[in-house]
Amino acid sequence: MEAWNYANLWESVARAIPDRPALIHGDRVIAWGAFSARADALAAHFVASGLAQQSKVAAYLYNGPEFLETYFAAFKAGLVPFNTNYRYGDDELIYLFDNADAEAVVFSAAFAEMAAKVRGRLPKVKTWICVAEPGFTQPDWADDYDAIVAAKAPADFTAPWGRSADDLLFMYTGGTTGMPKGVMWRQEDLFKALGGGANLLLGLPPLETCAEAGARAAASPDPQITIPVAPLMHATGQFISFGSLVGGGTIATLTGRRFDPAALFDEVDRIKANGLVIVGPAFAAPMLETLEAHPGRWTLPSLRRIVSSGAMWGAENKNGLLKHLPHIMLMDSLGSSEALGLAGSTSGGGATAGTAKFMAGPNAAVFTEDGRRVEAGSGERGLVAVGGHTPVGYYKDEEKSAKTFRTFEGRRWSVPGDWATLETDGSITLLGRGSQVINTGGEKVFPEEVEEALKRFPGVRDAAVVGVPDPRFGERICAVVDCAPGVTPTLAELSAHVKAHLADYKAPRELVLAPVGRAPNGKLDYKAIRTRALEALGQAAG
Template structure:
């Protein structure tokens, strides 16, 4: 029986192509052999510190080789790694580490002050491991990451071994409430991500763990190696999960040295490293990428770039079309999914033609159901919840109530239902409406913010938009648009409302307008709670 565990898969690749790059960060290159040995040494440190089977390991890190090494080490030791939002304050960090039962925390030393504030509240943590940075040495109360991994070590495994049931926790949902940990069995995660299949190379899912190394060896023999840059933070599912898949294929993961996203740096690295793939989250990355290409015609040709993958936020058709004008030979892959649900649906643009916004082809295990559990028929016009079956998470860590709400049984089968509403068209494709938790109820009409946001972004000069409901004494809520513009553009509420009415039903047009930067989280998602506070503050008594 094959033990589908990322430690086993990546060890297979490391044995097959030890001298090939695995992790790249600026001028720094970590070969597969060293990636393996460094992770072994870190895994041994965790075990020596007293961690036991499925003890939780926090990655409190920026995008860097250490992030993936930490996960590799945890997988090797039969431990359960989890992500940490590095923007959290003290109370949020305390809640996260306590909720996750963290016993080890690996952190960049730039976070040492914050970590020191919370560590007295976290008696379960047995080891704090710091990655030194310029100007940020390892604090006296933490172990030195570089000193640990520099020793290297041969294969490390806990006395309990490794299992397909070993967990990875993906914490999500911090912008709409306290974060919750999605529990992924490694086999479910691996197979939910395609089981090692590579669409670009035309390769089917793996049948044996050892086959990962065999394929990597074949790719090496071809003289090429796919290199992917997760532009999105590795602390979120989009960058992390897709990046894991690239490593299974024997590719390399390159991370950008700068802490703030720079399209110029990104495009320079794509050309320098001959990068073949990028991982982004919709407009937070795609909009500045297009603006930079528009402002610098012909500066980058990027012939190696084959695909840009996005997930986690709607990616507008106009932006896709603009990117394809500069890069006509790439594929733009827009995936509908979440930390709780993989393979809901996808949209692919290429050959110079962009797919429409929010139009997706459902995955093989996906369907649309009403709240009562009735399957929505194609072309019926009925709104329903997108659900995916097959390989799904076990639930939320220590939260059976929330688990029951998301992981539901329809037609005698278990489905993950993360809350995305959609209609299903006659051809079987779906039109995504948005997340139900953000729906605006105005005079009894339900309005999904995402579809209005996409309409607003089609107005000339609008760079980004957020739509939310503010209190209204007559209608309960009225629609407010927060709009970020380019240059001196200052559209009026009348102009924007008329534009939306030309695309959507009249009741979906905004009745309030705030012109302000639309700040997004590092994962590209809108923080509706903060944006609503901004709107109420700007609108004053009218809200």
């Protein structure tokens, strides 16, 4: 039996449906056969450049066909692809590429200037490959991506060392509270953690062989078209795209470099997309604002689902989206790069899941810090954990690996740090990430729950909550709030609003009205937000 390796799975699909679209990017359409052939040529180039078994390949790219082709090529050649945050500066890039032991970098011409700054300090990199970008010059020191993928290579290219279910993928995560960490996923574990090819929407069980992926794709008359609105460099967009491709689906990427909800809705209509992948309010809030501003302009009859993970998605926003698009399902997943399948919720069909309310996954549990299982309905706070197929650990970081991947009840669990309570019905109420908790007068406050309360205030578009120094209570709660034009709530108004939903001690005692600013992956950089808040309040960062 073929190993559970994404190259084997996607090649099975490509052989079965070579003429169906695999990738769409504006007017560009790449069929499955071409997708595999282009990846064959790139894989051959990697090996000819001196890369060896499990050498590391950086994808320093915007969303587009080249991102997934780079990963496909790495999988074919038995290499380790990893994501690159394209907002990083030179020192951060050098840290990332050095930490990952990168030997190949595939980058957009838009990043050529930055790549030129760092390449002299990265002697391990054997090949720099530039993807053409309108308006940008390709450097003469880099190989041309288009020329490489146009070359002939053996079909279903395989390096001399072959492929394995143990072949790795790195997902670099974090960076808001420290340097990024490379989550090491075995391909078999990642594939099975993502459902093993099962499709709940179509009622299909997990695959039994790689060849079955192709057979299913050929038997499906209506392939699904998914648009990862979130960056493919983020686990949410990347992993859901992997699953869609295993099912013989099509991944369509937006050509714009800034999120434009109107352009997104126009593209959904143009290509008749069925699914969107977002990361919570960074995408959902402007989507709702655009629908509200243009009632009836888009009905999006082809759209069936919007999937989100990685950031808390408020019930108010979900209700608003369903008001305009009552035929779709909103699927909210609780998970992280190192913990898939913690819990999930679904809204639609007349029902909306509450904010931070999820049904626990089959391999999920809640434990106290000392490893005691939290009883359902006890009200006790604990850490959400998931067992089953989990990552190997963090690359070159045994200390952090030991903190996240822990043994409870004689079993290995991934414990990413999310605090929650377990309700009597088996649902999980998410409280927030322990690393951001605010200690005010001995009371612990999770920023996420206060943020969600603030976002219910009329006219509040986004909110972040941080702790600032307080001589009496140690810390006091500061709200950084981004409001719609013309909306200027006072601290007293917002504090009273929060007290109507939460305990009094969770209400903000400081207010900064300013754009919150989220990363492309939808996450908040609490360290940077706290620094800006202290500056606005006339305090020095401590």
